[in-house]
Amino acid sequence: MDYIKIFATRGSDLWSAMIEHLIISGTALILGIIVAVPLGIYLVKTKNTWLRSIAFSITNIFQTIPSLALLAILIPLIGIGKFPAIIALFLYSLLPILRNTYSGFKSIDESIIEAARGMGYDGKQRLFRIELPLAIPYLMSGIRLTTIYIISWATLATLIGAGGLGELIYGGLSVYDKPLIFASSITTMILAIVIDFLLGALEKFLTKQTTSREQSA
Amino acid sequence: MIKFENVSKQYNSGHTVLKNLNLHCKEGEITVFIGPSGCGKTTTMKLINRLIDPTEGKILVNDKDISTISPVKLRRSIGYVIQHVGLFPHMTIADNVAVVPRLLEWEEKKTQKRVDELLEMVKLAPNTYRNRYPSELSGGQQQRIGVIRAFAAEQSIILMDEPFSALDPISREQLQDELIHLQKDIKKTIIFVTHDMDEAIRIADKIVLMRSGEILQEGTPEEILRRPANDFVKNFIGKKRLAQYEVIPESEEVMTRKPVTILPSRGLAESIKIMERKQVDSLIVVDTNDRLQGYITIYDVIQQFRNESKRVGDIMHTFEHVISPNTLLNQTIDLMDEHKLPYIPVVKNDQTLIGLVTRGSIVGHLSDIYSTNGNEGS
CATH class of the missing domain: 3.40.50.300 (P-loop containing nucleotide triphosphate hydrolases)
Structure with missing residues (x-):
């Protein structure tokens, strides 16, 4: 019974923690998209192979650092609070988005690019009218995956004082408040599931013209 | 362009x-x-x-x-x-x-x-x-x-x-x-x-x-x-x-190069003489520049012979079919077969007569090919 009641008694705490959680994850994600998508596009277009491998290596390194370690190492560098947490999550988001953007653009049939060039699309028109729409399925799946990661890792961000749902989970753990642990964890899970579902719907909406048609044929 | x-x-x-x-x-x-x-x-x-x-x-x-x-x-x-x-x-x-x-x-x-x-x-x-x-x-x-x-x-x-x-x-x-x-x-x-x-x-x-x-x-x-x-x-x-x-040879290779010709201004008696001398039953009519005009046959000449005023040009028929020197033999044969032609004149673009493909010339050409092949085979 306690497990249900807790949602009523701590409802406003849970709600504000969830909003905080969303802000942290959302900011990190948007930053990640702003940096990784253009970078990914640039890496596809550039003939500079070493630049490409450097970019991938660096983002790869961020991805391999254990999340707790990455959060910890940011404390001496930029202190504690929301900002370092967002930076850490942003660094995590880079690789999956970058890699999916890159493979999304790489997956476009050469002949389509050549046709677009040969028919007289200029660079910008080609990017926005042809390449981007065709790469969207890959891009979206990268973003979707990253979002789920970020939402789960954001629970750790409380360790450097960022707040969010993690704060309630750790708070509950430290005093062994089982209903609170339960409620905050469930909220995190539901948040992840709902966001994933929404992004999935968005992905379907954006890609229904290309992929679904192709599959049906 | x-x-x-x-x-x-x-x-x-x-x-x-x-x-x-x-x-x-x-x-x-x-x-x-x-x-x-x-x-x-x-x-x-x-x-x-x-x-x-x-x-x-x-x-x-x-x-x-x-x-x-x-x-x-x-x-x-x-x-x-x-x-x-x-x-x-x-x-x-x-x-x-x-x-x-x-x-x-x-x-x-x-x-x-x-x-x-x-x-x-x-x-x-x-x-x-x-x-x-x-x-x-x-x-x-x-x-x-x-x-x-x-x-x-x-x-x-x-x-x-x-x-x-x-x-x-x-x-x-x-x-x-x-x-x-x-x-x-x-x-x-x-x-x-x-x-x-x-x-x-x-x-x-x-x-x-x-x-x-x-x-x-x-x-x-x-x-x-x-x-x-x-x-x-x-x-x-x-x-x-x-x-x-x-x-498949071109008509140029198959044709006889010196058809018997006559000018349209000549008389009928003269045309008979030529036919007799050359042992043919028709003549190809060309002008002084060798441009193809038509043909006359021995039957036409005999029919009109009494009329002394008639010239070759008056009694000649025009050709309905001519071929160019590049026409392939198979096309030529098709044409001759379809229209039952005894012969067909070969003309350049400007209508200059350069030869005549006749049944005889085709047979002559074929015998050339097959006798050569026969020699090679033996």
Whole structure:
């Protein structure tokens, strides 16, 4: 019974923690998209192979650092609070988005690019009218995956004082408040599931013209 | 229309793909670039819409040096059909066809009208196909769209890069026929790249045969088949195809060169004398410049003999069928057989008589061939 009641008694705490959680994850994600998508596009277009491998290596390194370690190492560098947490999550988001953007653009049939060039699309028109729409399925799946990661890792961000749902989970753990642990964890899970579902719907909406048609044929 | 002047292309690696190319593609003709892979045919084509820029030399389209035109603008004025169709999968058929008109910012109404017109041209009902996606069409249908997409903005030059090579043989032949048919009406200047000699012979007005970045031979399909420039060309064309043309002689080889002739101003008595002397029953009438006028037969002469005022010119008949020196023997025989002709005059373009194919001359020619073969065999 306690497990249900807790949602009523701590409802406003849970709600504000969830909003905080969303802000942290959302900011990190948007930053990640702003940096990784253009970078990914640039890496596809550039003939500079070493630049490409450097970019991938660096983002790869961020991805391999254990999340707790990455959060910890940011404390001496930029202190504690929301900002370092967002930076850490942003660094995590880079690789999956970058890699999916890159493979999304790489997956476009050469002949389509050549046709677009040969028919007289200029660079910008080609990017926005042809390449981007065709790469969207890959891009979206990268973003979707990253979002789920970020939402789960954001629970750790409380360790450097960022707040969010993690704060309630750790708070509950430290005093062994089982209903609170339960409620905050469930909220995190539901948040992840709902966001994933929404992004999935968005992905379907954006890609229904290309992929679904192709599959049906 | 399209002129290449001393065009060379070298890659940074030092590899030369084109060596000092000079070429003229005429307006309203299908020029086919053919050759083994790596011969530079596709490169040559891509120079025209500046997908590749030459290292040296210049290319003129309508007497304008294309290096002075911006690539994007140039490409919108030249239709382009690529090997792998390259339809945009996220756009409907109508949107695909409308790509260039929209890039050129045509009025939407005009664009739609043009799309429907083009779909009808390749017999795809606009109402059925307009809103479909490329993946819902068969390979042949997709390439039809690929072809009309290149015509959409009424470009006068169309580049086609092995457009039918990925299709099955039946659709390929259908599309070739459609292209030939279409070309009769639209008269575009088409540059067509292929490695398929049958295709080239079928559709080309002019074939440009290339190897290692050089033009080995250019000419009409007929010229190339009859007079391949060297062994490489012969091999590329293939023995089988050459044999078809080599075995059948032209009328020039078969005809008798000295037919018995008479001027139209001569009298009938004189004509009888000539027939008697030459042992023939009819005479070919030519004017003083050897231009063919007609013929008279012994029966005509006998019928009209009493009338002294009649001249050869008054009683002669004109020929309904004449052939050129290049007419193939099989065509000549078909003609003679169909119209029951005892003989058929061979004339040049200006009607100058140069010989006569008669049943006797054909037999004579055949006996030549078979007796030679007989000698070789023994």
